[in-house]
Amino acid sequence: MRRGQFFREKWPYLILLVFALAVPALFPSRYVLQVITMSCVFAIATLGLNLILGYTGQVSLAHAGFFAIGAYGVAMMTKAGLSFWLALPLSALLAAAVSFFVGLPTLRTRGSYFAIATLCFGVIVSIVAGSWFSLTGGHTGIVGIPLPNAIPFPLVGEIGFHSKAAQYYLVLGFLLLTLFVMHRLVNSVQGLSFVAVRNNEVLAGAVGINAFATKLLSFVIASFFAGIAGGIYASLMRSVSPDVASINLMFNWVVYLLLGGAGTLAGPVVGTLAISALTESLQFLAEYNLLVFGALLVAAMVYCPRGLVGLVEAGGKKVRVYYRRQVGVRSDLEG
Amino acid sequence: MILRVERLTRRFGGLLAVNEVSFHVEKGEILAIIGPNGAGKTTVFNLISGLLHPTSGQIYLEGVPIAGLRPHQIARKGIARTFQTTALFNQLRVIDNLVVAHKLRTTHGLLDTLFRTRRWRADREKSLARAVEVLEFVGLREKALHPVSTLSQEEQKRLAIGVALATEPKIVLLDEPTAGLIQDETDGIMTLIKKLKAAGVTVCVIEHKMRLIMDLAERIIVLNYGNKIAEGTPEEISRNDAVVQAYLGGEYAA
Ligand SMILES: Nc1ncnc2c1ncn2[C@@H]1O[C@H](COP(=O)(O)OP(=O)(O)OP(=O)(O)O)[C@@H](O)[C@H]1O
Ligand SMILES: [Mg+2]
Numbered sequence: 001m002r003r004g005q006f007f008r009e010k011w012p013y014l015i016l017l018v019f020a021l022a023v024p025a026l027f028p029s030r031y032v033l034q035v036i037t038m039s040c041v042f043a044i045a046t047l048g049l050n051l052i053l054g055y056t057g058q059v060s061l062a063h064a065g066f067f068a069i070g071a072y073g074v075a076m077m078t079k080a081g082l083s084f085w086l087a088l089p090l091s092a093l094l095a096a097a098v099s100f101f102v103g104l105p106t107l108r109t110r111g112s113y114f115a116i117a118t119l120c121f122g123v124i125v126s127i128v129a130g131s132w133f134s135l136t137g138g139h140t141g142i143v144g145i146p147l148p149n150a151i152p153f154p155l156v157g158e159i160g161f162h163s164k165a166a167q168y169y170l171v172l173g174f175l176l177l178t179l180f181v182m183h184r185l186v187n188s189v190q191g192l193s194f195v196a197v198r199n200n201e202v203l204a205g206a207v208g209i210n211a212f213a214t215k216l217l218s219f220v221i222a223s224f225f226a227g228i229a230g231g232i233y234a235s236l237m238r239s240v241s242p243d244v245a246s247i248n249l250m251f252n253w254v255v256y257l258l259l260g261g262a263g264t265l266a267g268p269v270v271g272t273l274a275i276s277a278l279t280e281s282l283q284f285l286a287e288y289n290l291l292v293f294g295a296l297l298v299a300a301m302v303y304c305p306r307g308l309v310g311l312v313e314a315g316g317k318k319v320r321v322y323y324r325r326q327v328g329v330r331s332d333l334e335g
Numbered sequence: 336m337i338l339r340v341e342r343l344t345r346r347f348g349g350l351l352a353v354n355e356v357s358f359h360v361e362k363g364e365i366l367a368i369i370g371p372n373g374a375g376k377t378t379v380f381n382l383i384s385g386l387l388h389p390t391s392g393q394i395y396l397e398g399v400p401i402a403g404l405r406p407h408q409i410a411r412k413g414i415a416r417t418f419q420t421t422a423l424f425n426q427l428r429v430i431d432n433l434v435v436a437h438k439l440r441t442t443h444g445l446l447d448t449l450f451r452t453r454r455w456r457a458d459r460e461k462s463l464a465r466a467v468e469v470l471e472f473v474g475l476r477e478k479a480l481h482p483v484s485t486l487s488q489e490e491q492k493r494l495a496i497g498v499a500l501a502t503e504p505k506i507v508l509l510d511e512p513t514a515g516l517i518q519d520e521t522d523g524i525m526t527l528i529k530k531l532k533a534a535g536v537t538v539c540v541i542e543h544k545m546r547l548i549m550d551l552a553e554r555i556i557v558l559n560y561g562n563k564i565a566e567g568t569p570e571e572i573s574r575n576d577a578v579v580q581a582y583l584g585g586e587y588a589a
Contacts, residue, residue, distance in 0.1 A: 184449050188448045188455070193438055195427060195435075196424050198426070199424045199427065200424055202406075203422040203423070205406035205407045206410055206418075206422075207435070207438075207499075207501070208502055209438060
């Protein structure tokens with residue numbers, strides 16, 4: 001009974017899951033699969049950004065900085081011989097720890113001051129990455145980063161990550177895990193308190209919510225997932241350079257988030273995949289495709305501030321109303 | 336005595352918004368604060384609720400000094416308030432406004448949230464139960480799942496009082512709960528405040544409309560230019576010369 005209900009409510013997600021699992025079969029091209037895999041890595045970062053920017057309403061522009069910390073962390077640790085499976089959580093925790101100390105002073109500022117302060121942090125990370133030669137390899141960065149270690153399985157042998165399909169599944173696993181964590185966070189009182197702080201900080205304080213601590217928590221979790229995304233990125237790309245801390249990368253995520261739908265769970269994923277697909281198909285425009293994004297972003301801000309997901313939800317509601325009206329009319333006729 | 340305010344003073348530059356004001360609130364009573372525009376009434380609430388810090392003076396909640404604490408700490412200690420211009424979480428549904436306002440009475444942490452532990456579920460049940468109880472109390476049970484934006488002015492004021500109640504306060508501070516309402520709606524809110532008293536809630540209410548407060552409050556204090564110029568029963572206040580001159584002269588005599 002309960003299971004029946006579960007399937008009745010969740011069938012669209014199951015279809016999506018089946019589709020996601022079938023992606024390597026549906027897109028045999030190594031190039032396309034690589035693009036999809038990297039989009040999923042960025043979707044993890046964008047989901048993190050969504051927590052602090054979308055749900056908590058704090059425009060953090062330090063996200064690429066934490067992505068870079070995760071990336072360099074995994075690069076250095078795995079090159080030093082540590083297993084990827086240990087290096088990844090350690091690097092993400094490092095990103096989270098750094099964000100805690102970055103958040104302490106910056107989250108005391110508000111609005112555009114916070115945006116500028118976090119932007120500064122991002123720039124500092126990219127400068128450090130570019131100039132601390134002995135640690136980061138300077139502008140050439142670090143190359144020859146090992147792939148994630150194979151996972152030994154009893155009986156089956158082990159699962160390695162040399163094939164593009166295996167890499168895709170690895171990233172898909174992390175993406176689903178991130179979505180799961182975000183789902184639990186957002187659909188809880190904790191999630192409500194993030195929105196409450198975004199919505200009305202004074203009232204939040206008056207009902208006993210420590211707005212500063214709430215923002216800090218959101219910021220640290222967001223940065224943890226930026227670190228996870230960065231770590232996976234480094235290991236799959238086999239190299240990192242100061243580019244991973246660049247403003248451009250950050251800007252892309254903000255576009256993904258705003259076009260997909262900030263403050264929704266599906267928004268960051270939909271936005272990242274849709275815009276990545278669009279970018280690929282607009283390759284012929286070269287750098288002019290930024291122009292297209294700019295126009296899209298403005299249009300989205302004006303006409304659907306809740307992004308693609310908001311658009312679909314509004315459309316769905318209209319369809320349901322229309323359908324109900326049709327059904328109503330028909331039952332009137334039949335009755 | 337739940338709340339005691341002693342020689343509370345707040346200066347804004349050259350302006351003495353609140354000047355050596357002392358008063359107290361007994362458990363279960365309704366104390367009204369009245370006074371003309373700019374008298375310093377809201378400032379007194381901002382000082383008590385920690386939104387502003389006093390220049391001097393002290394505030395005691397059940398004998399414990401609380402001046403200088405931050406708003407969320409004071410809310411946790413048991414002082415809830417509403418705002419003169421209705422403040423709600425208008426991006427949340429009605430029920431979620433109350434659930435999130437009850438968060439301060441829950442004990443679960445981040446890991447409980449992620450793993451949906453027994454403690455998380457118990458807290459959730461508790462918060463939902465409290466939210467429904469409050470919704471019933473303020474008469475918004477049917478609106479539980481609606482977005483705040485679909486509520487009328489009066490319903491929003493009710494919800495704002497509900498949000499304050501959801502924090503399980505020892506005392507509620509209401510800042511002009513009927514501001515901007517028409518007569519019928521005002522009566523509705525007044526009935527709700529009477530219901531609060533009947534339920535044993537301690538209330539301190541700022542009210543502009545003198546007539547409304549007369550048959551509601553046990554005691555009234557009157558502020559003018561930041562000074563407390565009178566204190567007493569509604570009867571005494573309406574007979575007080577200083578009050579009549581400073582404040583009631585126009586409105587009450589008319
Ligand atoms: N944050 C502030 N900064 C500077 N001045 C302030 C501040 N808050 C209030 N004031 C000033 O303090 C005085 C008292 O204001 P307050 O809001 O407490 O009055 P009030 O009695 O609530 O009036 P009303 O009936 O209009 O709500 C006013 O002159 C106001 O301009
Ligand atoms: Mg006022």
